[in-house]
Amino acid sequence: xxxxxxxxxxxxxxxxxxxxxxxxxxxxxxxxxxxxxxxxxxxxxxxxxxxxxxxxxxxxxxxxxxxxxxxxxxxxxxxxxxxxxxxxxxxxxxxxxxxxxxxxxxxxxxxxxxxxxxxxxxxxxxxxxxxxxxxxxxxxxxxxxxxxxxxxxxxxxxxxxxxxxxxxxxxxxxxxxxxxxxxxxxxxxxxxxxxxxxxxxxxxxxxxxxxxxxxxxxxxxxxxxxxxxxxxxxxxxxxxxxxxxxxxxxxxxxxxxxxxxxxxxxxxxxxxxxxxxxxxxxxxxxxxxxxxxxxxxxxxxxxxxxxxxxxxxxxxxxxxxxxxxxxxxxxxxxxxxx
Amino acid sequence: xxxxxxxxxxxxxxxxxxxxxxxxxxxxxxxxxxxxxxxxxxxxxxxxxxxxxxxxxxxxxxxxxxxxxxxxxxxxxxxxxxxxxxxxxxxxxxxxxxxxxxxxxxxxxxxxxxxxxxxxxxxxxxxxxxxxxxxxxxxxxxxxxxxxxxxxxxxxxxxxxxxxxxxxxxxxxxxxxxxxxxxxxxxxxxxxxxxxxxxxxxxxxxxxxxxxxxxxxxxxxxxxxxxxxxxxxxxxxxxxxxxxxxxxxxxxxxxxxxxxxxxxxxxxxxxxxxxxxxxxxxxxxxxxxxxxxxxxxxxxxxxxxxxxxxxxxxxxxxxxxxxxxxxxxxxxxxxxxxxxxxxxxxxxxxxxxxxxxxxxxxxxxxxxxxxxxxxxxxxxxxxxxxxxxxxxxxxxxxxxxxxxxxxxxxxxxxxxxxxxxxxxxxxxxxxx
Numbered sequence: 001x002x003x004x005x006x007x008x009x010x011x012x013x014x015x016x017x018x019x020x021x022x023x024x025x026x027x028x029x030x031x032x033x034x035x036x037x038x039x040x041x042x043x044x045x046x047x048x049x050x051x052x053x054x055x056x057x058x059x060x061x062x063x064x065x066x067x068x069x070x071x072x073x074x075x076x077x078x079x080x081x082x083x084x085x086x087x088x089x090x091x092x093x094x095x096x097x098x099x100x101x102x103x104x105x106x107x108x109x110x111x112x113x114x115x116x117x118x119x120x121x122x123x124x125x126x127x128x129x130x131x132x133x134x135x136x137x138x139x140x141x142x143x144x145x146x147x148x149x150x151x152x153x154x155x156x157x158x159x160x161x162x163x164x165x166x167x168x169x170x171x172x173x174x175x176x177x178x179x180x181x182x183x184x185x186x187x188x189x190x191x192x193x194x195x196x197x198x199x200x201x202x203x204x205x206x207x208x209x210x211x212x213x214x215x216x217x218x219x220x221x222x223x224x225x226x227x228x229x230x231x232x233x234x235x236x237x238x239x240x241x242x243x244x245x246x247x248x249x250x251x252x253x254x255x256x257x258x259x260x261x262x263x264x265x266x267x268x269x270x271x272x273x274x275x276x277x278x279x280x281x282x283x284x285x286x287x288x289x290x291x292x293x294x295x296x297x298x299x300x301x302x303x304x305x306x307x308x309x310x311x312x313x314x315x316x317x318x319x320x321x322x323x324x325x326x327x328x329x330x331x332x333x334x335x336x337x338x
Numbered sequence: 339x340x341x342x343x344x345x346x347x348x349x350x351x352x353x354x355x356x357x358x359x360x361x362x363x364x365x366x367x368x369x370x371x372x373x374x375x376x377x378x379x380x381x382x383x384x385x386x387x388x389x390x391x392x393x394x395x396x397x398x399x400x401x402x403x404x405x406x407x408x409x410x411x412x413x414x415x416x417x418x419x420x421x422x423x424x425x426x427x428x429x430x431x432x433x434x435x436x437x438x439x440x441x442x443x444x445x446x447x448x449x450x451x452x453x454x455x456x457x458x459x460x461x462x463x464x465x466x467x468x469x470x471x472x473x474x475x476x477x478x479x480x481x482x483x484x485x486x487x488x489x490x491x492x493x494x495x496x497x498x499x500x501x502x503x504x505x506x507x508x509x510x511x512x513x514x515x516x517x518x519x520x521x522x523x524x525x526x527x528x529x530x531x532x533x534x535x536x537x538x539x540x541x542x543x544x545x546x547x548x549x550x551x552x553x554x555x556x557x558x559x560x561x562x563x564x565x566x567x568x569x570x571x572x573x574x575x576x577x578x579x580x581x582x583x584x585x586x587x588x589x590x591x592x593x594x595x596x597x598x599x600x601x602x603x604x605x606x607x608x609x610x611x612x613x614x615x616x617x618x619x620x621x622x623x624x625x626x627x628x629x630x631x632x633x634x635x636x637x638x639x640x641x642x643x644x645x646x647x648x649x650x651x652x653x654x655x656x657x658x659x660x661x662x663x664x665x666x667x668x669x670x671x672x673x674x675x676x677x678x679x680x681x682x683x684x685x686x687x688x689x690x691x692x693x694x695x696x697x698x699x700x701x702x703x704x705x706x707x708x709x710x711x712x713x714x715x716x717x718x719x720x721x722x723x724x725x726x727x728x729x730x731x732x733x734x735x736x737x738x739x740x741x742x743x744x745x746x747x748x749x750x751x752x753x754x755x756x757x758x759x760x761x762x763x764x765x766x767x768x769x770x
Contacts, residue, residue: 005655006669008755010741011662013691016748018373018699120697270702318733319710
């Protein structure tokens with residue numbers, strides 16, 4: 001007889017693993033990465049590659065310093081740092097000086113993720129924290145280096161040049177000022193749109209998002225709620241001008257943030273009720289901050305909501321427990337009995 | 339044809355049921371073994387006290403141990419022979435239990451209960467108590483106690499869901515002994531003073547659904563396949579849409595649930611005067627050469643049972659007593675068949691998952707799968723940081739230990755074990 005294994009129940013387990021989920025996210029991000037490389041050239045490719053490499057190497061170095069064996073690290077490697085690297089790379093511009101992705105990656109992995117205990121222990125999304133870190137630390141460099149896209153707009157005559165965006169304004173604000181005239185379709189495809197290298201092509205991002213939904217990695221409700229609420233509040237803030245709904249939804253990093261960053265498991269609530277509150281609040285925050293600060297705030301909104309998340313993680317009502325109304329009724333009945 | 343199943347039972351998980359291994363194998367009788375080791379702790383409650391001495395000659399169906407108190411059950415000899423010893427043995431759960439060891443002389447001499455003269459509520463309940471019948475679904479709560487609820491009830495629900503993957507013993511019993519089960523159920527209904535009987539059967543057992551649809555007085559509820567639908571509270575909810583309040587018993591909503599195998603045992607005890615000394619076990623899994631459903635005498639050694647199914651093949655690496663979701667893995671194929679066992683499952687490396695646990699990524703899958711709407715990841719966190727009171731506030735005592743959370747966990751965390759730890763600590767604290 002072969003050797004017998006003894007372990008705890010249940011003895012059969014689902015096929016899903018953390019590694020598998022992270023691989024799915026990487027596959028979903030591939031179209032956006034490819035689109036970024038096509039629109040912004042070799043430099044963009046280098047930026048993403050560098051940020052990915054930095055993140056993975058930082059994790060390995062950190063664990064080696066913690067005296068873990070190399071083979072064990074390799075075995076336990078769950079690709080989450082690679083996802084972080086990809087996301088950081090995609091939220092930088094194609095012209096970023098190459099030390100920025102490196103710094104962002106080191107900060108994201110070493111400080112935000114590993115110091116808090118590794119995968120699943122971070123309190124904010126490491127990719128967003130990394131991006132915000134370099135955004136604040138190198139704000140002038142970060143906001144000046146937006147390259148012109150390789151392709152011009154296909155469906156309208158306008159082009160958002162790097163100079164337009166130099167002030168940190170999103171196409172949305174420029175649209176309000178009347179400085180650019182880019183059609184929604186161009187914004188959707190990412191043609192003729194300057195910006196962060198992974199954020200411009202919405203079609204690639206949404207394709208990846210659909211893949212994640214089909215694979216049941218994320219629930220379609222949450223990005224839809226976040227994006228929808230942001231759009232609606234933006235419309236409301238601009239005196240109910242509904243023509244602004246699509247531009248405000250399609251501009252900036254909203255779609256990337258909503259599909260890939262806001263839905264990050266670690267930093268989002270784990271029950272449905274809490275999720276409704278969380279994503280609605282995130283949408284309101286994004287739209288309001290965008291309206292009043294005139295800069296792209298998706299990452300800041302997500303970061304802020306990440307910090308609020310633990311407060312939302314309340315316990316759902318267990319099966320058979322009386323609901324709030326039942327309890328009120330019961331108390332009222334008791335009082336009457338007295 | 340069976341009506342379309344209802345999915346009211348929203349949480350829970352879908353598992354490949356793997357019942358095809360044994361679902362078409364008729365129940366065989368396993369020949370009685372040479373020696374039986376009968377545990378005095380058969381099911382819930384206090385262990386029974388042996389009333390035989392070493393060297394005594396016992397007959398098949400003779401009472402060998404007396405129940406101690408209300409929540410306890412009589413134990414009967416499953417073979418005819420001589421008592422070879424009364425010993426304390428460490429059982430599969432790692433607790434020490436007294437065993438009565440009987441050497442079989444293969445005479446099969448019988449001694450059954452005296453026949454019942456007139457069937458009334460009291461005599462039925464008394465007979466069920468006397469025959470040592472316990473809930474054969476797994477919990478092993480004495481059936482007589484369950485049939486005398488402190489409040490009047492209105493309905494008896496038979497549990498034929500058998501939602502544990504792999505196991506088919508209840509399914510085979512429902513097909514082969516359907517008349518007997520129905521009779522047993524009617525006796526139980528009589529004992530309860532109700533005339534409404536429902537039976538909940540999952541859709542993957544279409545034959546059983548068809549058979550029971552033809553019987554009068556029994557309403558069949560066909561259920562969509564979902565684990566853990568066979569749990570008492572889950573079944574009551576899908577059959578009646580009544581929610582058993584937290585920390586309350588099924589009779590609080592006017593329902594008593596009994597397993598189909600229990601109904602069969604009740605039938606045997608009342609009509610044939612046979613006490614409970616055998617039951618159906620499913621021996622299955624890809625690690626066994628010949629998966630089978632077997633009538634097994636209580637006290638048969640597990641490795642003899644596996645041997646009867648042509649032994650383990652070379653891939654069989656994990657022997658589980660009970661179903662793969664809630665059963666216990668054994669260090670070796672010892673352990674002795676009990677009233678509450680439902681099967682022995684032998685898994686291969688491909689079927690079982692032994693990957694290391696990693697950090698929780700807070701994906702919330704466990705909370706979505708939990709049939710009791712708890713948050714296993716939070717409870718796990720509290721268990722590991724020894725904040726058991728907080729775990730209590732998160733409803734840990736309501737947990738069924740069904741294993742859904744651990745099944746879906748992508749980080750492969752041992753959530754059930756954390757919950758069990760919390761429960762034990764909280765109970766120990768209560769006792770103090």
